[in-house]
Amino acid sequence: MIISTKGRYALRIMLDLANHSGEKVKLKDIASRQEISEKYMEQIIAVLNKAGYVRSTRGARGGYQLVKAPKEYAVGMILRLTEGSLAPVECLSENALSCAREKKCAAVELYQRIYDAVNDVIDTTTLQDLLDIEQEKTKRE
Amino acid sequence: MIISTKGRYALRIMLDLANHSGEKVKLKDIASRQEISEKYMEQIIAVLNKAGYVRSTRGARGGYQLVKAPKEYAVGMILRLTEGSLAPVECLSENALSCAREKKCAAVELYQRIYDAVNDVIDTTTLQDLLDIEQEKTKRE
DNA sequence: TTAATTCCTATTGACTTACTAGGAAATAGA
DNA sequence: TCTATTTCCTAGTAAGTCAATAGGAATTAA
Numbered sequence: 558m559i560i561s562t563k564g565r566y567a568l569r570i571m572l573d574l575a576n577h578s579g580e581k582v583k584l585k586d587i588a589s590r591q592e593i594s595e596k597y598m599e600q601i602i603a604v605l606n607k608a609g610y611v612r613s614t615r616g617a618r619g620g621y622q623l624v625k626a627p628k629e630y631a632v633g634m635i636l637r638l639t640e641g642s643l644a645p646v647e648c649l650s651e652n653a654l655s656c657a658r659e660k661k662c663a664a665v666e667l668y669q670r671i672y673d674a675v676n677d678v679i680d681t682t683t684l685q686d687l688l689d690i691e692q693e694k695t696k697r698e
Numbered sequence: 699m700i701i702s703t704k705g706r707y708a709l710r711i712m713l714d715l716a717n718h719s720g721e722k723v724k725l726k727d728i729a730s731r732q733e734i735s736e737k738y739m740e741q742i743i744a745v746l747n748k749a750g751y752v753r754s755t756r757g758a759r760g761g762y763q764l765v766k767a768p769k770e771y772a773v774g775m776i777l778r779l780t781e782g783s784l785a786p787v788e789c790l791s792e793n794a795l796s797c798a799r800e801k802k803c804a805a806v807e808l809y810q811r812i813y814d815a816v817n818d819v820i821d822t823t824t825l826q827d828l829l830d831i832e833q834e835k836t837k838r839e
Numbered sequence: 840t841t842a843a844t845t846c847c848t849a850t851t852g853a854c855t856t857a858c859t860a861g862g863a864a865a866t867a868g869a
Numbered sequence: 870t871c872t873a874t875t876t877c878c879t880a881g882t883a884a885g886t887c888a889a890t891a892g893g894a895a896t897t898a899a
Contacts, residue, residue: 559786559788560787560809561855561856561857562856562857562858563856563857565787565805568805569805572805583874583875583876584876585875594858596858596859597857597858599876599878600878603876603877606877613875613877614875614876615864615865615866615877616864616865616866616867616874616875616876617865617866617867617868617872617873617874617875618866618867618868618874618875619865619866619875619876620876621876632808644700645701646700646701646706647700660835660839661832661835661836663832664709664710664713664828666828666831667709667773667819667820667823667827667828670823671819671820674815674816674819675812675815675816677815678808678812679808679812682808682811687805688804691802691804694802694803695802698801698802702886702887703887703889704887704888724844724845725844725845726843726844735888735889735890737889737890737891738888738889740846741847741889744845744847747845747846754844754845755845755897756895756896756897757843757844757845757895757896757897757898758841758842758843758896758898759844759897759898759899760843760844760845760896760897760898761844761845762845
């Protein structure tokens with residue numbers, strides 16, 4: 558049960574953009590700050606862009622910026638977009654094909670509880686919350 | 699974020715054994731009831747056996763049985779044994795090597811919340827709970 | 840002695856992950 | 870208009886994981 562680099566990097570990209578609101582931020586700058594491969598980041602931010610979570614400006618002096626305020630982005634939106642469903646098992650995913658043992662399967666109840674618990678956390682935590690945590694952490698240093 | 703067949707099958711094996719408490723259950727019977735490859739199951743039950751969660755009897759008329767009562771097995775024990783840590787990210791696992799950005803990383807707080815939520819569910823649900831759910835489900839059919 | 844069963848180890852095909860690579864398209868500024 | 874800068878698009882790839890399959894050794898009841 559793992560959140561891959563795709564989702565984690567997406568979160569860090571969004572956080573980085575949130576930390577530079579108002580500016581057009583170049584991918585190169587995010588990459589150097591976050592120490593992530595620029596080329597790999599391109600692919601990840603492309604997804605965020607297509608979904609309308611960030612706005613891009615092409616060409617020289619171009620860059621990316623957030624479309625909405627940080628508190629408008631639940632981390633669940635970002636993780637689901639980049640990772641796909643965070644369901645612990647396939648059969649709970651949106652597009653799941655029905656399972657033959659569905660009717661008598663006891664375990665699916667357990668999986669649903671796990672799923673609910675995870676969804677609750679990621680849907681009630683926003684980018685702004687992470688910003689606050691970050692600030693708190695650097696203050697403490 | 700997925701619980702693989704290893705963990706899911708382990709759960710079903712344990713449930714199957716729980717449904718036949720007192721008997722020595724042959725792998726072949728579990729395999730046919732659960733429609734799981736017998737050879738694959740061997741590998742999974744071997745882990746459960748080594749951990750002492752089941753007791754095996756070798757040779758003709760041998761089989762497996764649970765060591766303790768179903769309510770003594772939290773599903774977390776079984777899943778962690780077969781899946782490894784259910785931490786959403788590597789850095790939260792037991793044996794994780796320390797991360798350079800640990801001190802300022804805001805996201806780790808999120809991951810910890812997810813981890814806590816998952817652990818809470820799997821540590822408070824036992825095999826007996828699943829048995830009860832199963833009974834409830836078949837009664838309703 | 841035989842049949843039935845668990846135990847042990849190796850191999851494999853398909854898939855996923857985390858990139859790398861190369862260049863096309865767009866745009867600001869000279 | 871030209872050039873440097875930046876995003877956009879697509880393809881490839883090495884390493885690792887998953888979900889088995891395979892074959893046979895060891896053990897035991899009858």
